[in-house]
Amino acid sequence: PKEIFLKDYKQPDYFFHNVYLKFTLGEEKTIVSSKIVVSPRLEGSTSPLVLDGVDLKLISLHVNGKELKNDDFRVDSRHLTLTSPPIEKFTLEIVTEICTQTNTSLEGLYKSSGNFCTECEAEGFRKITFYQDRPDIMAKYTCRIEADKSLYPVLLSNGNLIEQGDLEGGKHYVIWEDPHVKPCYLFALVAGQLESRDDTFVTRSGRKVALRIWAPAQDLPKTAHAMYSLKAAMKWDEDVFGLEYDLDLFNIVAIPDYLGAMENKSLNIFNSNLVLASPETATDVDYAAILGAIGHEYAHNWTGNRVTCRDWFQLSLKEGLTVFRDQEFSSDMGSRTVKRISDVSKLRIYQFPQDAGPMAHPVRPHSYIKASLSLIIHFLDGAEVVRMYKTLLGTSGFRKGMDLYFKRHDGQAVTCEDFFAAMRDANGADFSNFLLWYSQAGTPRLKVTSTYNAEAKTYSLKFKQEVPATPGQPVKEPMFIPVALGLLGSNGNDIPINSAYHDGKLEIITSNGQPGHTTILRVTKKEEEFVFNDIPERPVPSILRGYSAPVRMDSDLTDADLYFLLANDCDEFNRWEAGQILARKLMLSLVSDFQQNKPLVLNQKFLHGVKSILGDSSLDKEFIAKAITLPGEGEIMDTMEVADPDAVHSVRSFILKQLASELKQEFINTVRCFLLYISIKIRYNFSFSPFLSIAMELVSSTCERFTAYLGTLEDEAITELALHEYRTATNLTEQFAALVALDQIPVKIRDEVLADFYDKWQHDFLVVNKWLALQAMSDVPGNVENVRKLLNHPAFDMRNTNKVHSLIGGFRGSPVNFHSKDGSGYKFLGEMVVQLDKINPQMASRMVSAFSRWKRYDETRQSLAKAQLEMILAANGLSENVFEIASKSLA
Numbered sequence: 001p002k003e004i005f006l007k008d009y010k011q012p013d014y015f016f017h018n019v020y021l022k023f024t025l026g027e028e029k030t031i032v033s034s035k036i037v038v039s040p041r042l043e044g045s046t047s048p049l050v051l052d053g054v055d056l057k058l059i060s061l062h063v064n065g066k067e068l069k070n071d072d073f074r075v076d077s078r079h080l081t082l083t084s085p086p087i088e089k090f091t092l093e094i095v096t097e098i099c100t101q102t103n104t105s106l107e108g109l110y111k112s113s114g115n116f117c118t119e120c121e122a123e124g125f126r127k128i129t130f131y132q133d134r135p136d137i138m139a140k141y142t143c144r145i146e147a148d149k150s151l152y153p154v155l156l157s158n159g160n161l162i163e164q165g166d167l168e169g170g171k172h173y174v175i176w177e178d179p180h181v182k183p184c185y186l187f188a189l190v191a192g193q194l195e196s197r198d199d200t201f202v203t204r205s206g207r208k209v210a211l212r213i214w215a216p217a218q219d220l221p222k223t224a225h226a227m228y229s230l231k232a233a234m235k236w237d238e239d240v241f242g243l244e245y246d247l248d249l250f251n252i253v254a255i256p257d258y259l260g261a262m263e264n265k266s267l268n269i270f271n272s273n274l275v276l277a278s279p280e281t282a283t284d285v286d287y288a289a290i291l292g293a294i295g296h297e298y299a300h301n302w303t304g305n306r307v308t309c310r311d312w313f314q315l316s317l318k319e320g321l322t323v324f325r326d327q328e329f330s331s332d333m334g335s336r337t338v339k340r341i342s343d344v345s346k347l348r349i350y351q352f353p354q355d356a357g358p359m360a361h362p363v364r365p366h367s368y369i370k371a372s373l374s375l376i377i378h379f380l381d382g383a384e385v386v387r388m389y390k391t392l393l394g395t396s397g398f399r400k401g402m403d404l405y406f407k408r409h410d411g412q413a414v415t416c417e418d419f420f421a422a423m424r425d426a427n428g429a430d431f432s433n434f435l436l437w438y439s440q441a442g443t444p445r446l447k448v449t450s451t452y453n454a455e456a457k458t459y460s461l462k463f464k465q466e467v468p469a470t471p472g473q474p475v476k477e478p479m480f481i482p483v484a485l486g487l488l489g490s491n492g493n494d495i496p497i498n499s500a501y502h503d504g505k506l507e508i509i510t511s512n513g514q515p516g517h518t519t520i521l522r523v524t525k526k527e528e529e530f531v532f533n534d535i536p537e538r539p540v541p542s543i544l545r546g547y548s549a550p551v552r553m554d555s556d557l558t559d560a561d562l563y564f565l566l567a568n569d570c571d572e573f574n575r576w577e578a579g580q581i582l583a584r585k586l587m588l589s590l591v592s593d594f595q596q597n598k599p600l601v602l603n604q605k606f607l608h609g610v611k612s613i614l615g616d617s618s619l620d621k622e623f624i625a626k627a628i629t630l631p632g633e634g635e636i637m638d639t640m641e642v643a644d645p646d647a648v649h650s651v652r653s654f655i656l657k658q659l660a661s662e663l664k665q666e667f668i669n670t671v672r673c674f675l676l677y678i679s680i681k682i683r684y685n686f687s688f689s690p691f692l693s694i695a696m697e698l699v700s701s702t703c704e705r706f707t708a709y710l711g712t713l714e715d716e717a718i719t720e721l722a723l724h725e726y727r728t729a730t731n732l733t734e735q736f737a738a739l740v741a742l743d744q745i746p747v748k749i750r751d752e753v754l755a756d757f758y759d760k761w762q763h764d765f766l767v768v769n770k771w772l773a774l775q776a777m778s779d780v781p782g783n784v785e786n787v788r789k790l791l792n793h794p795a796f797d798m799r800n801t802n803k804v805h806s807l808i809g810g811f812r813g814s815p816v817n818f819h820s821k822d823g824s825g826y827k828f829l830g831e832m833v834v835q836l837d838k839i840n841p842q843m844a845s846r847m848v849s850a851f852s853r854w855k856r857y858d859e860t861r862q863s864l865a866k867a868q869l870e871m872i873l874a875a876n877g878l879s880e881n882v883f884e885i886a887s888k889s890l891a
């Protein structure tokens with residue numbers, strides 16, 4: 001496999017202008033005819049024209065209407081090369097045959113549950129026809145589809161439907177025309193038996209847009225929340241960014257077996273679980289995921305589609321920006337603090353560990369083997385970079401930058417520098433070394449120390465930063481870190497900050513529209529000091545408010561300072577953060593006790609902290625749930641020299657158990673109070689009101705978290721309580737909450753209840769997936785055997801991404817059983833990767849990445865994991881996807 005480098009980027013030798021595609025969809029084979037208007041970039045160019053193509057059978061090839069002779073072109077397994085194409089504008093016609101029935105890669109054109117659909121990002125279009133499959137080739141598309149009318153009554157593609165009619169032999173055809181230029185990765189086609197929920201949206205300039213959400217007929221009732229989300233997203237983009245939708249039709253399709261979601265122009269395609277929800281079966285997490293996903297793909301219409309990426313190294317240009325935009329959308333639709341907490345937790349769980357391991361790469365990578373691989377990488381870091389522009393420039397400065405970006409680049413394929421330049425130029429901003437956020441890998445460490453001078457009434461903060469070495473980048477430069485800061489006085493309020501000495505110069509400080517007296521400091525050097533004047537008493541600093549930069553911070557704050565922030569900070573994010581820092585410190589010190597065989601004792605101050613949060617009726621319920629959630633085991637292991645899954649798991653379980661037993665009454669009261677909300681919901685049987693429904697779901701899944709707490713008590717009474725709840729539950733949410741608790745208890749009743757649950761819900765595939773995931777993640781000893789059994793259960797299917805994700809992916813996320821010291825968990829995952837790679841390399845590569853941090857563990861686990869990676873690499877016919885991750889992990 002060949003590595004591709006950013007520095008080798010070259011402009012294409014040929015441009016494509018208009019593309020006419022014709023699909024004749026068939027059961028045995030599909031014929032794709034394309035007619036492309038081509039022109040050389042440089043006049044008189046004699047370069048060959050190289051087209052990408054994989055798994056295609058070439059039927060015919062014409063240039064300007066004349067069939068090409070054998071010595072005018074070459075075909076191999078990856079390319080079709082025209083050795084000497086005309087030196088002026090010409091028409092290229094290619095007919096190919098593809099076999100969609102055997103395509104299980106979920107790329108290109110394939111069949112899913114009897115329907116045809118496409119996925120072309122990153123490089124799937126080359127599985128449809130020969131093409132210059134790169135995003136900087138932008139063209140206008142017309143697409144004709146012919147198919148059997150009874151099997152495929154609905155035929156969709158991008159843009160506007162301009163013609164349709166019947167053909168002989170029970171067939172029909174449609175012609176779609178997309179007036180906007182686009183790269184081929186945004187092409188889409190869907191054909192099948194689908195029905196739509198219809199609505200309309202009138203844009204602020206009066207364009208009436210037809211909205212259609214397509215799904216199999218029986219699922220249509222579950223699309224209400226998706227439609228609500230779509231309309232909200234369209235309105236939000238107008239209100240916040242002045243961005244209007246640009247066609248008269250917007251389609252969304254829910255496909256049961258789809259990898260994530262895709263922003264194809266005017267024809268977004270989603271995995272069904274990102275579209276379908278009903279109050280009976282969805283939890284808050286599902287509702288929020290749908291809102292976020294629909295918001296995300298819609299937001300791409302401008303950030304990704306109207307302005308796209310020049311090459312796949314620039315993926316963050318559209319993904320980082322669009323993830324940021326969907327985060328903002330969700331924040332505006334619900335609680336900003338709670339959303340920020342979830343996003344930062346994800347960053348810590350997924351991004352930071354990756355950035356500290358062999359797969360570490362900058363926001364914009366320097367090289368890759370397989371372009372589609374970068375798609376599995378989270379874009380949370382890229383979104384953080386975009387957020388920092390906004391923190392530095394303020395809301396209106398950021399908006400000015402966005403406006404200039406669209407003014408300059410609408411209809412173009414551009415780079416991260418272009419985005420940076422628009423932000424800078426629109427604001428006349430001095431960004432010094434900000435671009436390093438794109439090119440340096442690794443999470444910066446920021447150390448902060450403070451001193452108060454009572455006589456001079458000055459307060460000093462010293463910052464020291466370091467970016468750790470990462471593969472291929474041993475030496476790093478200091479980053480530009482925006483630090484949002486507040487100084488709390490003893491009354492808990494912010495002390496106004498007016499001026500500071502920085503670099504020996506007096507700087508006047510303004511608060512830039514932030515809450516309280518928050519100030520944005522620009523930390524740009526390896527070491528740097530700020531001295532604040534007129535500070536009447538020793539303050540408690542609230543540093544990195546709202547998590548203003550994606551760094552790992554150490555400070556000299558005492559536990560007393562942290563408890564003070566937890567109680568008083570006007571920045572709610574930092575209140576939560578103070579609690580997390582305390583919990584992390586507590587967990588790490590207990591881990592060390594555990595390793596030294598000392599008895600574990602829970603700090604009473606911590607217990608009281610949790611108690612006071614549980615009992616604080618003024619706090620938002622979701623915030624309470626976040627605040628009492630301990631940092632995850634992965635997050636704690638990530639901060640250890642040698643990760644010790646046994647110790648971390650024992651300690652976390654110990655704390656949960658202590659809290660649950662000492663605060664049993666408080667937890668039960670809280671659960672009761674939540675259950676009350678749920679029963680209100682059931683009693684009044686609310687008709688669909690999205691806000692209310694979201695609020696209710698939030699409450700009910702919060703309740704799930706509490707019962708999980710209680711489930712850690714192997715107390716018979718709790719088992720009884722959970723069983724009682726399970727049996728008397730009148731809806732899924734309640735019943736599932738009880739099941740979550742029972743799932744963690746290794747007793748016979750567990751199996752019976754799980755079997756009973758399946759009997760009840762087997763008709764609903766979304767619920768069945770949750771049931772699979774729940775069992776896969778269980779901490780009961782020796783769970784790998786249960787998971788192996790489930791592979792043969794009728795509910796499981798290796799070809800279905802959602803089921804693989806739930807069962808195998810779920811198991812991979814269980815710290816106890818995956819990391820089992822007898823190697824059984826690693827062995828299981830190794831076998832699964834090899835099997836899965838034959839069916840779907842993209843899914844296999846997602847699974848193999850669980851091994852990438854093997855060096856973080858003890859020697860026994862290291863050698864067990866290494867053996868699995870070596871076994872995988874030795875497998876016959878390994879895909880590039882899995883090869884890239886497995887080989888980099890071993891390097």
Ligand code: DPP
Pocket residue numbers: 121259260261262263296297300375
């Ligand atoms: N571009 C796609 C998305 O944004 C990646 N699957 O969801």
Ligand code: ZN
Pocket residue numbers: 296300318319322323
């Ligand atoms: Zn995206």
